[in-house]
Amino acid sequence: MLKGKHLIDPMDFTVEELDEIFELAERIIQNPSEYSHVCEGKLLATLFYEPSTRTRLSFEAAMLRLGGKVLGFSQANSSSAAKGESVADTIRTVECYADIAAMRHPKEGAPKIASMYANIPVINAGDGGHQHPTQTLTDLLTIRNLKKQLSNLTIGVCGDLKFGRTVHSLIKAISRYENNKFVLISPNELKIPEYIKKEVLEKNNIEFLEVEKLEDVIDKLDILYMTRVQRERFFNEEDYVRLKDSYILDKKKMGNAKKDIIVLHPLPRVNEISIEVDKDERACYFKQAKYGMFVRMALIAKLLGVDK
Amino acid sequence: MITINSIKKGIVIDHIKAGLGIKIFNYLGLDKAGYSVALIINADSKKLGKKDIIKIDNEIDLDFNVLGFIDPNITINIIEGENIMRKIKLNLPERVENVIKCNNPRCITSIEQEITHKFYLVDRKKGLYRCEYCDEIHKL
Numbered sequence: 001m002l003k004g005k006h007l008i009d010p011m012d013f014t015v016e017e018l019d020e021i022f023e024l025a026e027r028i029i030q031n032p033s034e035y036s037h038v039c040e041g042k043l044l045a046t047l048f049y050e051p052s053t054r055t056r057l058s059f060e061a062a063m064l065r066l067g068g069k070v071l072g073f074s075q076a077n078s079s080s081a082a083k084g085e086s087v088a089d090t091i092r093t094v095e096c097y098a099d100i101a102a103m104r105h106p107k108e109g110a111p112k113i114a115s116m117y118a119n120i121p122v123i124n125a126g127d128g129g130h131q132h133p134t135q136t137l138t139d140l141l142t143i144r145n146l147k148k149q150l151s152n153l154t155i156g157v158c159g160d161l162k163f164g165r166t167v168h169s170l171i172k173a174i175s176r177y178e179n180n181k182f183v184l185i186s187p188n189e190l191k192i193p194e195y196i197k198k199e200v201l202e203k204n205n206i207e208f209l210e211v212e213k214l215e216d217v218i219d220k221l222d223i224l225y226m227t228r229v230q231r232e233r234f235f236n237e238e239d240y241v242r243l244k245d246s247y248i249l250d251k252k253k254m255g256n257a258k259k260d261i262i263v264l265h266p267l268p269r270v271n272e273i274s275i276e277v278d279k280d281e282r283a284c285y286f287k288q289a290k291y292g293m294f295v296r297m298a299l300i301a302k303l304l305g306v307d308k
Numbered sequence: 309m310i311t312i313n314s315i316k317k318g319i320v321i322d323h324i325k326a327g328l329g330i331k332i333f334n335y336l337g338l339d340k341a342g343y344s345v346a347l348i349i350n351a352d353s354k355k356l357g358k359k360d361i362i363k364i365d366n367e368i369d370l371d372f373n374v375l376g377f378i379d380p381n382i383t384i385n386i387i388e389g390e391n392i393m394r395k396i397k398l399n400l401p402e403r404v405e406n407v408i409k410c411n412n413p414r415c416i417t418s419i420e421q422e423i424t425h426k427f428y429l430v431d432r433k434k435g436l437y438r439c440e441y442c443d444e445i446h447k448l
Contacts, residue, residue, distance in 0.1 A: 086420050107416040109441025113423065128414045130442055 003305030006115035006122045010136035010169040015176050022141050024307050025291075025298035029145075032065065035297065038306045039068030045098035046072035047090065047114075048125070049081055049105040054267065055125050055134070058289070059102045062296035066306075071098065076106075088117045095120045100304055103127075121303035129165055135266055136169040137299065138292035143174075143223060145291065146262045146284055151178040158185040158214050159227035159247050159272060161192040166266045167227055168196055175204050182208040183217050187243050189235050213246040219256045224249070226265045226285075228272045250274040257282065264288050312346045312363060319370070320385040320392075321362040326350055328379045329360025335378065338364070356381075373401035377408075377448075380435075400435060400448075403428050408437075412444035 002017055013021070028035045044063040048056050051074055060070045080090060087105070091114040094101055102123040103111045108130035115122040126132040144150050155174060157167050161184055171192070174180050182201065184192050191210060201208050211217050218224065229247040231240055249263065254277055265273060265285040277283050301307040324332060329349050338345045344365035353359035375382060376398035386394040404427050410417045417423050417439070426440035435448035 087416065088420065088423075105416070106414070107419060108412065108414050108443075109416040109439070110420075112441050113416055113420060127416075128442075130414075 001305075002302040004121060005303060006111075006118075006124075007133050007299065007303070008112050008115055008122070008124045009131050010133040010173050012133070018137070018140065021137065021295065021298045021302055022144055024302060025141050025294045026145070028297050028301075029294050035066060035301065037067040038301055039063060039066035039304065042066075042068040042100070042304060042306070043098040044068055044070045044072075044300065045094045045101040046070055046074070046125075047094065047101055047103040047105075048072065048074045049076040049103075049107075049110070051075050052104050052126060054289070055104060055132075058134075058293050059123075059125060059296055061293050062300055065293070066297055066301060068099075068300070087113045090114075091118045091122065094118075100300060123299065123303070129163065131169065132165055133169065134292070134296055134299065135166050136173050137295045138288060139166070139170050139225070139264065139266075140173060141295040142264060142284065142288045142291040143262070146287070147222065150174065151180060153222045154181045154183065154220055155223045155225065156183040156185055156214075156217060156221040157225045157227070158249075159229045160190045161186040161227075162190040164227045167225065168193070170225065171196060172200050175200050175206055180206065182206065183221060184208060184210045185212070185214050185217060185247075186210075187212060187229065187239060187247075189239070190229065212243065214249070215246065215253055215256070218253055218261075219258065221257065221261055224257070224261055224263045226263065226269075226272055228270055248272055248274060249277055251276045251280070254280055254282065312348065314390050315344070315363055315365045315387050316390055318343075318366050318387050319362075319364045319368065320387060321364075321375070322359070322383045322385060323353070323356065324360040324362065324382050325356065325379050326358035326360055329362060332360075332375065332378055332382075333362060335374065336362075336364075336368070336370070338362070341366070372396065372398055373404060374407050376401050377404050400429055400432055404437070408446060410439040410442060410444055411446065412439065412442050415439060415442040415444060417441055 046056050046059055063070050087110050095118050100121045102125040103114055104125040105127050108128040110127050111122055111124035124131055124133055161167050261282050262284045263282055329347055333347050346363040348361040350358045351361055380398055380400040382398050384396040385392045406425050409425050417425055427437040430436050430438050437446045
């Protein structure tokens, strides 16, 4: 039973609970009209202490498509936080008005504090560089729908693997499914942190390979998960010039990829995927954004206990 | 070595890593004690080379979790009638609350008022704790 639970960390839910959410999301995709009134009379509070148009709109669209309503704020200076109110006090006030809350906060752990005080479900919509569990749910639902499975896959993750929280969460989440392999593609400075290798990959006997260049491995991948490499993350200009093109996906590199590869990206994209790739039917990052809304619909319905 | 008389009824905190004695002394507020207390620093020790010892000529409440967190290798001897009645070996506690603060400037505990600072043990051998809110590692 997911009713009344919070979602703070991507690993808060068991694989079975995630399956429940994905199955509901798939039923919603198949028959959206059947779910278009299940949240009638319910309110979602979107408590966004920092701007994130994409995530906030996804949550709002999800609630509105379930027949519910939304209220909230989209930056800290338009909220009581500007007057110095604590997260604990804000959530205890908000729960008087709303049935469920989604919180984005620049400070790590803020949604966790909210969940400790709240009597309504709290969803972490991103806390600093820490966790963004609904992005992980989005990624899993996308893979499940487009590859028809969450196991036996070779997953390439490319770009900034050191600071990219979406990548860390995705690796942890996919490691719970059988027989997946990872190809970790990044410059030396931005390799995956040791603790992910030791505590997640090696601990679960998961095969992985670390490489510097995307073009060397793209032909082996079932999924390519792209993230952005920022110029300022490189230690020296020489390495940046040498490697920068390796982290930009273009038509030429796609030419060597499998026919059924899917390319994902948490968005927003800057220049790491060339616009010319958008026309390729294997580019699935905009579909991924749509799955993001569906998985948030399923999540909200499950946490409110209004799923059929 | 300096000789300090044995105590009749009280507590001896032994095998304190040299240098940590004053930290425990201050934590226990022994500077304000109205009874005899001895803080011995740099005593010879077979096991540690040098060690600190605290002798308290009184029964006081000790939080073994906090003491174990400051130094997991200390031994607590409960003394009655000049004899050791009980020997307690400490360990690193599984959880600590309001003993240390998170060093991560991005952690919510840096701004949220009157929050309980919570850490849980992740690696006993290496003495690693994680902040319950932001997952930042704290090394002892």
